Amino acid sequence: MSIALEATGLTKTYGAVRALDDFSIAIPAGGVFGVLGPNGAGKSTLFRIALGLVRPTSGTARLFGAPAGDVAALRRVGAMIETPRYPPYLTARDTLRMLALESGFQNPDIAAWLERVSLTHAADRATSGFSVGMKQRLGLAAAFLTRPELVILDEPTSGMDPAGIQEIRALIVDLARHEGVTVILASHQLDEVKRVCDRVAILSHGRVVAEGGVAELTAGEARLRLTLASPLAPVLAVLADRGQADGPDAVLADIPRAEAPAVIRALVEAGAEIVEARWREVDLEGVYLKSLGQTPTAAAPEGAA
């Protein structure tokens, strides 16, 4: 499997602030990779280093095996970093034309991209009059314009209306699934990441605190909820530090799925009367908050064991 973006021991400090701290990651080519993290986690710094906008204090970043900032590698990449800004005197069409010229990309299909991001009606308007959502759309067109193999998107749907968000998500998925574009997507919207991404890395304080497939991350965090018709004490004694009470008649067991039959058998032998056993799935938000050392507050959805 080829690696689209690789960081090894990457550290970036801004004065006393450590934006990335011995950060390492290898993002494979293909699919949509989500990068999650609170503000200041280091997402934008990672992207800026990869794109040659910022130099690392130490460590290396590589795009398609080439050092970060390598122009040949960068020409295989499209990007939208933070809220896009444009020269205010340029129209949307001229902005894309200028960027295509800058990349040395011949015959860009500007009209088609403007249509794809629903900006045909504003193609010849100066970008100074654009709303945040329109700027985001133009940024997406700019990122995909030169038909890159890798697209880095930092908060691509921020500032968009719900319909626009859905449209852009569909576009990202379409490009990744059907046109083979690798997408690295940073977002605060966990729902967006869950819907769009195949794999996720969670960043905190400049480090990766969790990484894996979305299903894999959430599955690993599932807990078995046992509803009992008997006292909880014997059950909690068997489970020891892997169990905790969840209300007056239920227990949550932190056990791997493979161990469930043996654990249930042991509990029954200890006298437990189990009325119901269900797997309580932890969603991405739960994984995210747990990775950041916070406690999920919303009720998690459940699934039958």
Add this chain to the structure above:
Amino acid sequence: MLADAIAAERFRLLRDRSALFWGFGFAPLVGFILAMGGDLFVRTIIKRPMPGATVDLAAQVIKALGNGASTMAALFLMIGAASILAGDYRWETWRLRTPRNSRFNLLAAKLIVIGEAIMWSLVLTVALTLAAAVIGAGINGKAIVASTLGLSEIAGVFVVTWLEAMSLAALAACVAVVARSPMAAVVVCLVVRFVQSILAATLGMTPEPTWKALAIPAYDADLLRAFVSAPSHAGMDGGPAGWALLVLLGWIAALTAGAIVLFQQQDLTRE
């Protein structure tokens, strides 16, 4: 690759009407309007015939070109240059452009496009000076006479003035990168140009050029203009002019290299 960056920068400048007009069109246009206003004033207000008055087109063009990088003209040229050099800081658009080409190419393209724009501004100066002179001669009945100065002298002054303006543009590039601000680039260049003109006038009073004087780009440009506009350079020692040319080129090269090195090292954390 550099060609791509130049094409993009040129495309962008051609759509930035404000920078084009105020930076590269305004000064020649004002020169034309003032010249026409003077001729019309003589004709309509003073109403005094000018018997025997003549117009030397080449001399007028050389005079206008000589002022092409004066403090006042430099102010406007630097407004245009700064909007090209620092526009990506001001609009925070480096993040769009830097991933598409090398930093060397991006900044070099800006300076090349500024060089083109200054060249066209000087061409406009020549054209409007000629137009004003011809129209003025017609208005006031002045005779156009053959000049002792030819195309080579005009071309020489043109190139020297262009080089002088480019030395300021290279300085503007350094300031724009360090300060990340168009205003800083304009103000610093204007102050430097003003100080240069005072120093050049002061140090230029000695009969022989000194190294101190030769270190000043404005002095070098004046020396070079005097040399190239002298008919056949009769009776002039070419040595100081040669040194002046080398120093002027040295300033441009050093400032351009400085700007590019600074830009290549720079973290674009916000832009």
